[in-house]
Amino acid sequence: MPSSKTPYRFLFYAEQNYSFEILRPLQTLALREGHAVKWLLAGDKIAHNFLNSDERKLDIDEAVRWQPDAVIVPGDRVPGFIPGLKVAVFHGLNEDKRGGDYPDRGLFDLYCTEGPGRSESLKRLAEKRGSFSVRETGWLKLDGLFNFPVPERSYDRPQILFASTFTPSLSCAELVYEQVQRLSANSRWQWLITLHPKMDPTTVARYRALAGDNLHFFDNDKVIELLHRADVMVCDNSSILQEFLLLGKPVVTVNNRDPQPYLINIREPSGLENAINDALQPGAALSSAIANYGQDITPWLDGQSSTRVLATVIEFLEQGWEDKKPRNRWRNLKMRKTLAYWRL
Numbered sequence: 001m002p003s004s005k006t007p008y009r010f011l012f013y014a015e016q017n018y019s020f021e022i023l024r025p026l027q028t029l030a031l032r033e034g035h036a037v038k039w040l041l042a043g044d045k046i047a048h049n050f051l052n053s054d055e056r057k058l059d060i061d062e063a064v065r066w067q068p069d070a071v072i073v074p075g076d077r078v079p080g081f082i083p084g085l086k087v088a089v090f091h092g093l094n095e096d097k098r099g100g101d102y103p104d105r106g107l108f109d110l111y112c113t114e115g116p117g118r119s120e121s122l123k124r125l126a127e128k129r130g131s132f133s134v135r136e137t138g139w140l141k142l143d144g145l146f147n148f149p150v151p152e153r154s155y156d157r158p159q160i161l162f163a164s165t166f167t168p169s170l171s172c173a174e175l176v177y178e179q180v181q182r183l184s185a186n187s188r189w190q191w192l193i194t195l196h197p198k199m200d201p202t203t204v205a206r207y208r209a210l211a212g213d214n215l216h217f218f219d220n221d222k223v224i225e226l227l228h229r230a231d232v233m234v235c236d237n238s239s240i241l242q243e244f245l246l247l248g249k250p251v252v253t254v255n256n257r258d259p260q261p262y263l264i265n266i267r268e269p270s271g272l273e274n275a276i277n278d279a280l281q282p283g284a285a286l287s288s289a290i291a292n293y294g295q296d297i298t299p300w301l302d303g304q305s306s307t308r309v310l311a312t313v314i315e316f317l318e319q320g321w322e323d324k325k326p327r328n329r330w331r332n333l334k335m336r337k338t339l340a341y342w343r344l
Contacts, residue, residue: 138300
């Protein structure tokens, strides 16, 4: 796609550590094309030291003064008082764990979706409200996933990745804790643990305490590396399992709300060990279901979603987009309080 002759200013608004791996493929492309990129890290859930030495962050006053042309957001909220086109790029693939359409809250001008499911849902809302647009571009994080430079390294034992969502009714973290504790006492497998950034801190602390020769705990800035390293994932209803399946690897789920043939789902934690053994030697039916999984989630598996997102954002900027969003006074007031920003 042709480059824009106009250099634009892109602000990356991030509240969670998973944002870094999602946004960096777009940052790499934007900088290469001559645009400016800066970060606004908000709240107490994101680690500022996860920024690379060549990445520039702004505080809220600086971000407003910088007058970004577009604000790119992997989360579900963004301050309306920051200038620029507000663009949602999502923090996971489309699989609403609670059911129903994606909840537009009137905060974004443009949604860059990963596939037909989310696109159709949001387009129905866009027709009703007329305040935002939807473009199907593919998901940014998949660029990092598919283009990741996997090191040539072998391990002396199977690598088992455990990841869990934070919603208590959908999470298996507490349910399987004793099994993970028991199995990690044995050196047969190497456990790799990463938990959702919104997970109950007490649960996180319990798993951190298990760290040793057979179990390593990781923060959320190493997820792509872990997805490539692991042989099997143990999960529940977290969307991270979709990324693992897209790499063609088997997933053991515990009480998945919609178990499909591409998953090995168990209902009781006592079945975890046998399920992992089955995943390490998958049968033909499971392997076939995993191989056919990708196209059902997103057709954009070429590792070029950043190119499409950047081209779409620039298209909107150069066509003279109009802010048609509702005022959202209450939500923006809460955002001002969160960011301690009261200037008009």
